[in-house]
Amino acid sequence: MIWKEDIETMxxxxxxxxxxxxxxxxxxxxxENCPVYKDKFDRTGVSPGDVRSIDxxxxxxxxxxxxxxxxxxxxxxxxxxTDLVEIHVSSGTTGNPTLVGYTRDDIGLWSDVMARALCCAxxxxxxxxxxxxxxxxxxxxxxxxxxxxEMGLTIIxxxxxxxxxxxxxxxxxxxxxxxxxxxxxxxxxxxxxxxGLDPRRSSWEIGIFGAxxxxxxxxxxxxxxxxxxxxxVYGLSEIIGPGVSQECHLKQGLHVFSDVxxxxxxxxxxxxxxxxxxxxxxxxxxxxxxxxxxxxYRTRDIVxxxxxxxxxxxxxxxxxxxxxxxxxxxVVRGINVFPSQIEHVLLGIEGTHPHYQIxxxxxxxxxxxVQIMVEVDERIFSDEIKKMxxxxxxxxxxxxxxxxxxxxxxxVEPKTLERSMGKAKRVVDKRSL
Amino acid sequence: MNITQLSVFLENRKGRLAExxxxxxxxxxxxxALTIAETESFGVLRIVVDKPxxxxxxxxxxxxTANVTNVVAVEVPDKPGGLAGVLKVLADHDVNVEYMYxxxxxxxDNALMVFRFDAVEAAIKVLSDSGIKIVGAEHIxxx
Numbered sequence: 001m002i003w004k005e006d007i008e009t010m011x012x013x014x015x016x017x018x019x020x021x022x023x024x025x026x027x028x029x030x031x032e033n034c035p036v037y038k039d040k041f042d043r044t045g046v047s048p049g050d051v052r053s054i055d056x057x058x059x060x061x062x063x064x065x066x067x068x069x070x071x072x073x074x075x076x077x078x079x080x081x082t083d084l085v086e087i088h089v090s091s092g093t094t095g096n097p098t099l100v101g102y103t104r105d106d107i108g109l110w111s112d113v114m115a116r117a118l119c120c121a122x123x124x125x126x127x128x129x130x131x132x133x134x135x136x137x138x139x140x141x142x143x144x145x146x147x148x149x150e151m152g153l154t155i156i157x158x159x160x161x162x163x164x165x166x167x168x169x170x171x172x173x174x175x176x177x178x179x180x181x182x183x184x185x186x187x188x189x190x191x192x193x194x195x196g197l198d199p200r201r202s203s204w205e206i207g208i209f210g211a212x213x214x215x216x217x218x219x220x221x222x223x224x225x226x227x228x229x230x231x232x233v234y235g236l237s238e239i240i241g242p243g244v245s246q247e248c249h250l251k252q253g254l255h256v257f258s259d260v261x262x263x264x265x266x267x268x269x270x271x272x273x274x275x276x277x278x279x280x281x282x283x284x285x286x287x288x289x290x291x292x293x294x295x296x297y298r299t300r301d302i303v304x305x306x307x308x309x310x311x312x313x314x315x316x317x318x319x320x321x322x323x324x325x326x327x328x329x330x331v332v333r334g335i336n337v338f339p340s341q342i343e344h345v346l347l348g349i350e351g352t353h354p355h356y357q358i359x360x361x362x363x364x365x366x367x368x369x370v371q372i373m374v375e376v377d378e379r380i381f382s383d384e385i386k387k388m389x390x391x392x393x394x395x396x397x398x399x400x401x402x403x404x405x406x407x408x409x410x411x412v413e414p415k416t417l418e419r420s421m422g423k424a425k426r427v428v429d430k431r432s433l
Numbered sequence: 434m435n436i437t438q439l440s441v442f443l444e445n446r447k448g449r450l451a452e453x454x455x456x457x458x459x460x461x462x463x464x465x466a467l468t469i470a471e472t473e474s475f476g477v478l479r480i481v482v483d484k485p486x487x488x489x490x491x492x493x494x495x496x497x498t499a500n501v502t503n504v505v506a507v508e509v510p511d512k513p514g515g516l517a518g519v520l521k522v523l524a525d526h527d528v529n530v531e532y533m534y535x536x537x538x539x540x541x542d543n544a545l546m547v548f549r550f551d552a553v554e555a556a557i558k559v560l561s562d563s564g565i566k567i568v569g570a571e572h573i574x575x576x
Binding site for chain 1: 440442443497498500502532
């Protein structure tokens with residue numbers, strides 16, 4: 001079924017009119033309610049009256065993660081704090097996280113788009129869903145929760161981890177839908193086999209996987225191992241969380257809910273739109289969000305997009321899976337990690353600036369492992385093993401506290417870490433996704 | 434009265450210790466005493482050599498992480514209970530030993546041990562006051 005059939009199958013011309021009307025409204029709204037945007041628009045020389053059609057969107061300035069950082073925590077909000085009913089954070093590039101907040105209407109919007117996503121993947125109102133995304137500050141768990149609640153599914157909020165319990169719950173309550181990161185879905189295969197379960201006979205028929213990049217070969221593996229349909233969901237906290245776009249059962253790209261999250265694909269160098277079907281950076285404008293609406297937000301994700309209506313009946317544009325990033329962000333076990341966060345921690349340790357390297361690996365059907373190699377120079381070296389171990393532990397704890405991902409710290413000799421053209425290579429990603 | 438120990442950071446990998454030792458050997462630096470403390474991923478090589486200043490400069494030149502540590506070389510009677518006697522003196526005076534190890538050569542009839550103390554000066558005083566012989570740097574060079 002299609003959750004919002006009138007909207008999701010709307011003829012393109014009507015959709016464009018709706019987007020145009022909403023864009024004009026949101027531009028006026030942020031201009032009047034958010035001084036940061038008023039200033040941004042004034043400096044660009046564009047006034048709300050100039051925006052009459054969705055095509056005028058290219059006249060507006062971009063919003064970046066840097067803006068979120070510069071105006072942390074509440075500068076980009078268009079509503080007073082008292083109107084917010086929920087706050088989430090995601091990774092920031094340095095000391096501060098990226099803050100997002102929702103008004104009651106925004107939670108309604110999130111519930112709506114996630115209900116659309118669940119339906120798009122093939123959920124029916126009588127289904128049971130096992131939500132194995134983390135609940136908490138991370139938007140994955142609660143985003144799915146709101147959508148499932150909106151749809152009237154039966155929710156099993158297992159959150160992430162505790163794999164044996166996840167599998168027992170699956171056996172006992174037979175949910176038809178599983179929501180988690182794709183790497184966790186593969187990890188559970190091994191655990192199931194160890195428990196003597198046949199993954200091909202699990203109750204899960206539909207998987208909704210996201211929060212990290214994954215390939216078609218990974219999809220094929222998940223589908224073969226679990227005997228399920230594996231679909232891709234996309235979103236980012238800055239926009240709403242999960243629920244920006246979702247694949248239907250045809251798996252021909254992710255349907256962007258473009259009546260509320262208007263997508264553009266631009267050349268990250270020039271900022272100009274690329275031709276349809278070409279790779280570029282996904283830029284999203286939230287057309288109806290109230291708490292922290294974002295105009296032309298640069299996601300840094302590289303995708304391509306088609307506006308060709310899908311055979312499923314939905315008329316929304318579809319993007320490819322994420323093909324890369326325009327920055328150095330990496331996703332580890334569904335958590336966004338910036339090398340600069342690690343640098344920031346190391347800088348704070350005894351005032352030194354050791355050379356470091358992040359090595360990420362994933363063994364077959366295992367979760368991602370992160371090793372931080374830190375070069376030991378005279379400033380942090382001690383002849384006492386206990387002091388070296390304490391240093392190792394301090395680095396580990398501080399990095400884990402910042403990243404919310406467990407890491408292993410390895411102290412190495414100077415000059416052992418790879419440098420290309422004299423420039424430090426900060427990230428070695430050995431995973432084949 | 435203290436002597437110089439070089440503490441060298443080494444990754445726990447095959448051949449690394451040999452590389453460092455042959456570097457010293459090629460430059461006619463003789464190791465008089467040595468110990469290694471290790472974890473699963475790295476180790477700390479502690480050595481007393483005949484030419485500590487030269488050795489330190491050499492390691493630095495080869496970008497090998499090393500520190501100079503002040504340690505104390507103590508003569509220990511080479512007989513049952515000899516070391517225990519020295520340790521008792523230290524314990525009775527609340528002197529904490531971080532670590533210790535033995536020299537290859539003997540000094541006269543006594544064994545020679547390297548002690549690493551937190552409070553080097555205090556430890557030296559306790560040992561001297563108790564009549565325990567401490568060996569100086571010139572003596573080490575002559576071994």
